[in-house]
Amino acid sequence: GQQVQQSPASLVLQEGENAELQCNFSSTATQLQWFYQSPGGSLVSLLSNPSGTKHTGRLTSTTVTKERRSSLHISSSQTTDSGTYLCAIDFNNNNAPRFGAGTKLSVKP
């Protein structure tokens, strides 16, 4: 089936440390997006990266399409980075994104 698995489920960091989040998926991904969900519940798109490496600010995403995995690296974490990070995949160009369960990140001051 079309599955998206994220790891770790939760992560606790001290401010300034780096975070590495993983997303593995079960079949061909034609689109891949990383989202941030705030503690209040709002969802915002961070970046789209179906293949290769993309940077935006302190975020770097690397997707290895053949290995069906993507990572999101957050450098120099800040307390305001706390929240849940979700990976969403379009499988086989169906334009219906499927989400992983997310990684809950807590950054302590």
Place this chain on the structure above:
Amino acid sequence: EAAVTQSPRSKVAVTGGKVTLSCHQTNNHDYMYWYRQDTGHGLRLIHYSYVADSTEKGDIPDGYKASRPSQENFSLILELASLSQTAVYFCASRSTPEVFFGKGTRLTVV
């Protein structure tokens, strides 16, 4: 920035009652989606639509209907609400690849 507006933002419904959740987008996107999120979980796709007057089933359509009467509007209908449908519901629209979400509707069925 794309605007997706959901109403109501929260609702308490009685078991067996009918519930309609509404979604409105102002950016003329073709694709619209309804997801539900249960506490501590990711989003699961209920229904989606890529054109007015047409809807598609997602992964968990049972107990839900969807309606897309116009490009801008997409509704989710629970004909007979059940306790298991207590969740937060998110509507989204898309300009590929980006997805834009509404702020969510917290539905509690009692």
